[in-house]
């Protein structure tokens with residue numbers, strides 16, 4: 001795939017950026033149809049910014065506290081993303097709710113990864129919630145973002161075993177490994193134009209041999 005046809009993607013982060021790293025690595029492959037055009041963090045000094053710099057990707061620190069409300073903040077995100085010609089947005093550990101100001105600018109083009117098998121355990125500390133509940137499987141979900149929290153149409157899910165009573169950190173790491181497989185796969189489907197939605201159901205024109213779930 002030549003550089004001209006690579007679809008520019010913006011990645012929003014708040015932290016260490018291991019999912020960002022998985023996306024950067026996938027986009028560095030010679031046949032990648034996507035390229036990361038900008039990485040935006042709402043928190044300064046996070047390790048994800050360093051990962052982006054190492055990969056030669058432009059970074060922007062956009063502290064949400066610099067803006068009076070969510071919409072003004074999201075308008076700032078939109079102008080930053082547009083300045084980098086972004087066509088798809090990936091929330092990779094971006095711990096903020098987004099508003100229609102962002103979603104209307106990128107309709108059905110904002111992806112999020114969440115560390116649970118949605119609709120179970122939306123919100124903060126999903127892995128801790130699953131662990132405390134005693135589930136025997138856990139996992140991760142990539143979905144299109146809407147205004148609800150961890151709510152939009154599900155695109156793909158990855159399942160991992162969970163041991164009731166295990167340390168939550170081991171569960172977190174197991175889910176994270178799954179996230180790193182899942183997110184690049186779905187981003188590729190997205191930029192290849194394989195995703196359509198009907199209400200809250202997504203239809204995906206899957207590449208041969210691929211499925212919407214991983215184990």
Ligand code: GAR
Pocket residue numbers: 013014015016017018019020048092093094095113114115123124125126150176179
């Ligand atoms: C990931 O586990 C991601 O699924 C989660 O934050 C972590 C970020 O890790 N996101 C959410 O909980 C969103 N609701 P990373 O910075 O190493 O990619």
